[in-house]
Amino acid sequence: MSFLNAYFYDKFMARTEQACLKEWRHGLLEQVSGDVLEIGAGTGANIELYSDGVTRLVLAEPDKHMRKLLTEHAASRQLENVSVIGGSAEQIDADDGSFDYVVSSLVCCSVTDLKICLSEIKRVLKPGGSLVFLEHVAAESGTSRRRWQNLITPAWKTFMGNCHLNRETEQAILTEGFDITKIERESMRKALPIVRPTIRGLARKPA
Numbered sequence: 601m602s603f604l605n606a607y608f609y610d611k612f613m614a615r616t617e618q619a620c621l622k623e624w625r626h627g628l629l630e631q632v633s634g635d636v637l638e639i640g641a642g643t644g645a646n647i648e649l650y651s652d653g654v655t656r657l658v659l660a661e662p663d664k665h666m667r668k669l670l671t672e673h674a675a676s677r678q679l680e681n682v683s684v685i686g687g688s689a690e691q692i693d694a695d696d697g698s699f700d701y702v703v704s705s706l707v708c709c710s711v712t713d714l715k716i717c718l719s720e721i722k723r724v725l726k727p728g729g730s731l732v733f734l735e736h737v738a739a740e741s742g743t744s745r746r747r748w749q750n751l752i753t754p755a756w757k758t759f760m761g762n763c764h765l766n767r768e769t770e771q772a773i774l775t776e777g778f779d780i781t782k783i784e785r786e787s788m789r790k791a792l793p794i795v796r797p798t799i800r801g802l803a804r805k806p807a
């Protein structure tokens with residue numbers, strides 16, 4: 601991601617955050633506790649939403665420009681037990697079974713290899729731990745929105761940090777062997793029509 605993409609990311613997302621994302625993030629994260637890893641943490645949109653029940657928070661972000669903003673954001677909050685690390689979600693620098701929750705918000709669209717990313721998330725989760733996801737996803741196949749997503753994705757991902765508009769993330773989570781224990785499907789308000797379909801919820805690693 602370029603410096604400009606990172607710098608303008610929060611401004612670009614502001615209307616959508618106010619319209620729905622903030623509320624969705626809050627609803628998901630208030631139930632998160634214990635040892636928590638957030639992948640692709642970006643500029644830190646979720647930082648303020650973690651509760652006191654979180655005993656250790658690791659914020660991972662591979663992009664150096666995003667990571668700089670994330671580090672500044674985390675430092676400004678003077679939070680205890682929070683660390684910022686680099687590295688991609690396809691190669692997480694953590695031991696097997698070390699987290700109660702892994703959080704992914706608007707990241708599965710951008711990773712290079714979604715299958716490897718989900719397998720890594722599963723590896724670092726404790727048995728019975730959960731992936732918390734909030735992702736924009738492919739529209740239903742056969743719809744005109746899906747056709748537009750398929751058409752635009754090759755150019756879009758070039759300019760938008762590898763963001764794929766047409767990822768079937770829910771199916772990929774199930775294929776990886778997670779049990780989806782909660783899911784909501786909703787249209788992302790104040791967003792471009794091609795990124796509106798979203799899923800959010802919890803996917804449990806079997807005990």
Ligand SMILES: C[S@@+](CC[C@H](N)C(=O)[O-])C[C@H]1O[C@@H](n2cnc3c(N)ncnc32)[C@H](O)[C@@H]1O
Binds near residue numbers: 639644645662666
């Ligand atoms: C749309 S931003 C979302 C940022 C943040 N999670 C949020 O909710 O606002 C996508 C993020 O995914 C990160 N990302 C891209 N490829 C990644 C990968 N392979 N592994 C982990 N994070 C990745 C980007 O650097 C960026 O911070």
